[in-house]
Amino acid sequence: MTRFTAAALQMRSGTEPEKNAATLSELVHEAAAKGAQYIQTPEMTGAVQKDRKALMAVLKGEDEDVIVRTASGLARECGVYLHIGSTAIAVGDGMVANRALLFAPDGTVTARYDKIHMFDVDLDNGESWRESAVYRPGENANLAGLPFANIGMGICYDVRFADLFRAYALAGADVLTAPAAFTRQTGEAHWHVLQRARAIENGAFMISAAQAGQHDDGRETFGHSIIIDPWGRILAEAGDAGEAVITAEIDTDDVAQARGKVPNLKNIRAFTLLESGNSQGAGEKATAKD
Template identity: 45%
Template sequence: MTDFAGDPVRIAILQMTSGIDPHANAASIRQGASEAARDGAKMLFTPEMSLLLDRDRKRAAPNIVTEGQNAAIQGLRNVASAAGIWIALGSAPVLREDGRWANRSLLFAPDGQIAARYDKIHMFDVDLASGESWRESNAYAPGEEVVTTPTPLGLLGLTICYDIRFPALFDELGRRRCDAIATPAAFTVPTGRAHWHLMQRARAVEASAWVIAAAQAGRHGDGRETYGHSLVVDPWGEVVLDMGEGEGLGFAEIDLAVTAKVRAQLPSLANKREIPRSKA
């Protein structure tokens, strides 16, 4: 069980407009990590597809290599070590052993080691009224494991973007008593306007946990446009940081005493019961 005593932990969120050049994207993260550490942050959170955002899969393919062969990923291990900061890389496309791609979150510890990996479970296969059509599963294989790991924020649960629409995943993270949940994203503008704030706040309330949502923002090199509005939401559902539109670095204080207070007032996790399933 997490010890809720102690001072608030300062975190940083890097809101990005990642493009089709992984080296340029990695340079932005390096700069963000350096600035975050200099300003006292213990952890830096980046969006989904931080290292490469390219809907042209043929063009992207040469950059999709295994985790161990990815120079940008190896470089970020060095950045975390040099800056003495945790880096929660929202995700990067990596080649799996079976030849398919994974949309993978990586958590780098301050010693440069990879503390946790999470492959996105829910694939974004949709046709929107705006005319946008996405088939993530055409290239990416879904993950199969719920991932939590100890951090300076207590127990951190890892999710990615479209996962936010599936309460069962967050129910499990709540059952595991996560203190914070990372929800990095590259939300489309139509779905962001309609549902982004609503769902992030709902998941925080349901899990009685902090939700940290680093987002892509603006017009990208592959032609897509993303919503932005990176958020930090406390366990009561209050938005304590909204970064709006555009690139930048934002900061927030994560106070686990707030978590303890909320869970004492509304012990929904302790009161949870199994719902009988229909026999039909």
């Protein structure tokens, strides 16, 4: 049996990384004071900025980034595992990595993950996003082994791709993560059901810190940072605006119990997809777009 206290930090990051780093410091200290050993921040901790030119003007490489420097110091000072849900890192050629970093209690980076799935969507009421125009998608998933749990790393839109989280669960993940900056429109429709579904179908804890409220760049994010147990029960949840620290006790024995009750990971079977009757032919399906 392994137990630990996890915290999710809800933020309302602005466009200035230095100010966001100061908020990060305050919230990490609050979480550590509550006994958290693993602390997670939202997607885009360092800056929420939809204007590409303005974003590029404040970005640095990982070695010079203020969030990376601050997080390393905080992990060391507080003796915690600090998971920066993501921050924008300049990677050259005018592109950016939407990068998660997990810091060990000695301040070193023990795991990195670049967001794989790009949020390229056209929503109702003219809301449109093209992450691929700015961000370079990641190519590798990362299962981070900590002394008390194996952590599967995802970011925001990744939560809609169940195969990523299934791969983590099959590899031994106890905790799955999707720190986010969900829009209010998509959050109201899908946030809770997606977070609970990933926990239930994989028999794992789900921890997702979130951005919340009205941001300096004009966007509005959904909030509701959340911690869910392997049976799909919500252990802790923040509100829909402003900063917050939520915590929950994690017992990794709950993972084995949930997977023992519903052993769907063991019951996976290979299958062949047949196309019968009046369905479209294989050639048509191959070129069809969702």
